Amino acid sequence: MAELIVVRHGQASFGAGDAGSYDRLSDLGRRQSEAAGAALRAAGWIPDRLICGTLDRQRETLAGMGFDGAVEEHPGWNEYDFHDLLAVRFGGDVPDPVRGDRKTHFRTLREVILDWQAGGLEGAAETYAGFAGRVAAARAHATDTTAERVLVVSSGGVIGQLVAASLDAPAKQMIALNLQVKNTSMSRFIFSGQRFFLHEFNTTPQFATPEGAELLSYS
Template sequence: MGELIVIRHAQASFGSDDYDRLSDLGHQQAELVGAALRDMGWVPDRLITGTLARQKQTLRGMGFDKAPEEHAGWNEYDFHDLLRVKFGGTIPDPVQHDRKTHFRTLRDVLREWQGGGVEGARETWTQFSARIASARQAATREGAERVLVISSGGAIGQLTASALGAAPEQMIALNLQVKNTAISRFIFTPRAFFLHEFNATPHFAPKERAHLLSYS
């Protein structure tokens, strides 16, 4: 059996003009999760990221030398696009910059998107879920036993919901739980794929590191 570990990128730059880059905290988180995997003796033989800068920066910060593959299927859904479409082209300032307002609004917009709404968005829910399935198939193809993927919360939520056979709305609950640099582990064979561990952060377990945990 093969093992797939999917890690959410480290903290990005919420509320800034360029969200798609790690914060100072994010760089610390990336170093810690890389060290945690090495302490476990878990060394990947396939590395994959999406095409987003925050995903690539996270992997670089983790300190693995093997050249990664890129697969755009592991990218996040474009939440900026969904919110712009929902609000007629301009995202209200509280939705853009206040965390509680942002995530409460995003939850509602995702439900609408899953139901076929938010017409005019660059990607439909059906397209999003299909590309996550395609990315999973590519990552677990023959040739590697330990696969490490750096992805994003929505992609991890959908991958997990799919592995559990859960309803689409469960993806939203899972998505919004995923911590920065959290480890989710899956077991795969040519005919099976199932969840083994979800949203683990052993690298933040020591009390002196608890303040480094973040969700966005």
């Protein structure tokens, strides 16, 4: 069976006030990207198809991994717009602790995503059903191939959705998985035709040494 590895992008700029400011890798994110590519090469895993979403942090991560080949882009791999969801939740005035305090931010994000999944947040740019549908379309695009090793760079929410769907888990498991996904972690799937199975979730061989462990981040 063929393999699909989906890598979360490297660390971006937590606490940025707008989506454009967040959509750039930090210095740590660039180092994480290089380490992830080196780990795959050390394992002898060289992709024969490269895909990412259309977000800059995803493009930068894939470029930083250092693999040769044409890069395809599919918007289905883009993250849900959490800036928009929070703005809708708070009527456009997101409290400072939600923007800048990690614990408050992620607790609030979990509550907002569960509300979104239940049909709340009317007026958001994207519904949860629309998000789930485009992730499914991105998966179908990536696995409709003769390639044996497909590498995708995406984002935490997409990876959470992809894993939950592959396990036929309840929708609420998406955010539980999302919040576990480390920067540049690797989730591996195997596929053949319509068959699609999770093989590994959120692995980080690049952080297995004491030096590598210093690169670990979740946001």
